Amino acid sequence: MELTLFLDHACNLRCSYCYNGKKFGRLMPAPVMRRSVDLALANRPARLDVSFFGGEPLLQPGLIEETMAYVDLCVRVLPEPHPRVRYVMNTNGTVLDERALALLSPPRDFTVYVSLDGPAPIHDKHRVDRDGHGSFAGIVANLGRLHRAGIRYSLVAVVRPDTARSLGEVVVTLMNLQPIQITLTPDLRAAWTTASIGELRAGLHDAGDVWGEAFRRGHTIAVEPLHAKILTHLKQGIPCPERCTLAGHAFAVAPTGRLYPCAQMIGEDCNDALVVGTVTSGFDQTRLTALQRSKDQVEETCAPCALRDRCQSHCGCRHLALTGELGRINQVMCDVEESFILAADEVASRMVDERCPAFLDTYYRKQYRAADGATLTRLRRPSEPSVRG
Amino acid sequence: MGKRLASNAPQPRSLFPRPGYPTLAAAGLYLCLSGGCEVGQAGSSAPPFEDAGTSLADVQTDVTASENPPNPAGDFALPFDAAPTSDAADADIPDVLAIPPSPDAMIEGAPDLGEPNLAGGVALPYVRTTANDDLP
Numbered sequence: 001m002e003l004t005l006f007l008d009h010a011c012n013l014r015c016s017y018c019y020n021g022k023k024f025g026r027l028m029p030a031p032v033m034r035r036s037v038d039l040a041l042a043n044r045p046a047r048l049d050v051s052f053f054g055g056e057p058l059l060q061p062g063l064i065e066e067t068m069a070y071v072d073l074c075v076r077v078l079p080e081p082h083p084r085v086r087y088v089m090n091t092n093g094t095v096l097d098e099r100a101l102a103l104l105s106p107p108r109d110f111t112v113y114v115s116l117d118g119p120a121p122i123h124d125k126h127r128v129d130r131d132g133h134g135s136f137a138g139i140v141a142n143l144g145r146l147h148r149a150g151i152r153y154s155l156v157a158v159v160r161p162d163t164a165r166s167l168g169e170v171v172v173t174l175m176n177l178q179p180i181q182i183t184l185t186p187d188l189r190a191a192w193t194t195a196s197i198g199e200l201r202a203g204l205h206d207a208g209d210v211w212g213e214a215f216r217r218g219h220t221i222a223v224e225p226l227h228a229k230i231l232t233h234l235k236q237g238i239p240c241p242e243r244c245t246l247a248g249h250a251f252a253v254a255p256t257g258r259l260y261p262c263a264q265m266i267g268e269d270c271n272d273a274l275v276v277g278t279v280t281s282g283f284d285q286t287r288l289t290a291l292q293r294s295k296d297q298v299e300e301t302c303a304p305c306a307l308r309d310r311c312q313s314h315c316g317c318r319h320l321a322l323t324g325e326l327g328r329i330n331q332v333m334c335d336v337e338e339s340f341i342l343a344a345d346e347v348a349s350r351m352v353d354e355r356c357p358a359f360l361d362t363y364y365r366k367q368y369r370a371a372d373g374a375t376l377t378r379l380r381r382p383s384e385p386s387v388r389g
Numbered sequence: 390m391g392k393r394l395a396s397n398a399p400q401p402r403s404l405f406p407r408p409g410y411p412t413l414a415a416a417g418l419y420l421c422l423s424g425g426c427e428v429g430q431a432g433s434s435a436p437p438f439e440d441a442g443t444s445l446a447d448v449q450t451d452v453t454a455s456e457n458p459p460n461p462a463g464d465f466a467l468p469f470d471a472a473p474t475s476d477a478a479d480a481d482i483p484d485v486l487a488i489p490p491s492p493d494a495m496i497e498g499a500p501d502l503g504e505p506n507l508a509g510g511v512a513l514p515y516v517r518t519t520a521n522d523d524l525p
Contacts, residue, residue: 191393191395192393192394192395193391193392193393193394194391194392194394195391196391197391197394198391230410233408233410233412234412234413235412235413236412236413236414301399301401302399302401303401304401304403305399305401305402305403306401306402306403307402308401313399322395323395329399330394330395330396330397330398330399331394331395331397331398331399331400332394332395333399334399334400334401334402335394335400338402342406345406345408345409345410348408348409348410349408349409349410351410352409352410352411353409364413364416
């Protein structure tokens with residue numbers, strides 16, 4: 001179960017492409033936080049992932065501390081086996097003071113995602129403070145503090161038509177900041193054109209070159225979504241990553257206590273059509289089923305497509321970004337996803353052709369280990385009468 | 390600047406270059422069905438190269454939950470001596486398991502290369518290695 005707490009709408013940055021609307025102060029009250037945790041634990045999940053979102057969540061360190069203390073308390077009183085608890089921080093990386101570092105430090109199991117769009121000329125185009133000043137220099141200094149504190153971080157870069165051609169440079173810059181993962185997130189709300197899709201393909205080709213060179217040096221780092229696209233081929237269409245089920249395994253809570261299927265749907269918390277309940281009343285199953293049915297209309301649209309099982313078209317928040325409507329996508333989705341798949345296959349094919357040891361270890365040996373309580377199972381080929389015992 | 394695409398209907402793809410690297414099945418590898426082997430994405434809690442969960446119910450019908458015994462080692466105990474089960478379609482794909490594993494390769498996290506390059510773009514160790522003239 002993944003619970004996302006949208007702590008506050010307030011943010012100290014004014015990124016040009018932010019999809020969360022106005023940056024007003026509306027802090028989540030502690031009772032809403034506690035009820036959210038209760039709801040997430042109601043069905044005794046084996047694992048609880050608590051994600052802090054906003055706004056800038058690290059502007060509210062007190063509420064984060066209170067949340068972790070409450071989760072600890074709840075888990076302690078549950079009968080064994082206790083759920084495994086992990087935390088996720090989605091931050092702009094500008095307010096990593098001593099208190100924040102203490103929050104994120106081991107032994108807490110924290111995954112920290114820091115937004116960084118690339119080198120300063122690219123990042124500072126869009127990620128600026130309220131006075132229009134770029135945020136790159138401050139974030140890079142803070143990454144150094146995270147590194148020295150032993151806190152591992154992932155970097156997330158938004159890709160827009162005006163920065164797509166520079167993706168090679170973006171990945172170089174991000175890799176040198178030593179994250180444990182890089183995610184390239186296309187801004188689907190942007191005005192993509194045939195020309196900018198061409199630039200995206202060229203930029204992804206360069207990014208793939210950089211990634212391949214990292215493998216040659218034995219540096220195995222996931223560059224998403226290229227990594228996920230490789231997995232979709234390796235696993236022959238088995239959902240990877242898991243297909244969006246709209247609140248099937250996750251939900252998000254706004255400061256008002258309203259429940260949404262996904263944190264990216266909260267925005268200014270004023271779209272009633274996307275609300276699937278409240279922390280006091282629980283989930284509105286009728287509403288949830290209706291939204292899921294709407295979203296699943298995309299399956300019919302995508303049925304004829306050869307790339308369907310390798311594409312993120314099942315993701316509800318992407319539908320909203322593209323068209324404002326669940327279940328409806330447009331050509332931007334097809335072109336962007338195809339660009340990532342082409343780039344991923346290109347780099348993977350090259351690495352296999354070169355017999356790159358680090359790549360082969362990652363994708364054909366070490367990657368596929370059993371999770372706690374899981375078993376390794378062999379794929380049965382159609383020609384095999386049965387799986388060997 | 391080119392035609393804006395947002396007003397266009399989705400365009401299902403029918404022709405696509407076949408990826409030049411083998412699937413796990415073609416490589417004769419095992420696959421963790423009940424625990425998953427995904428990676429995290431932004432906003433998700435799953436860290437890179439760790440397990441995130443794929444249920445059996447999600448798996449297509451030609452994949453079978455087998456009678457195979459659980460992997461007693463818990464990790465990495467893959468049948469590297471298994472013969473690849475390549476079919477005709479995969480005949481031109483190299484045998485990836487013929488390559489010895491790299492002792493230096495890491496599965497999660499970045500190697501400790503010292504301090505991050507805080508110069509943010511100066512003196513970068515990674516460089517492009519191929520020309521960009523073979524784009525699809």
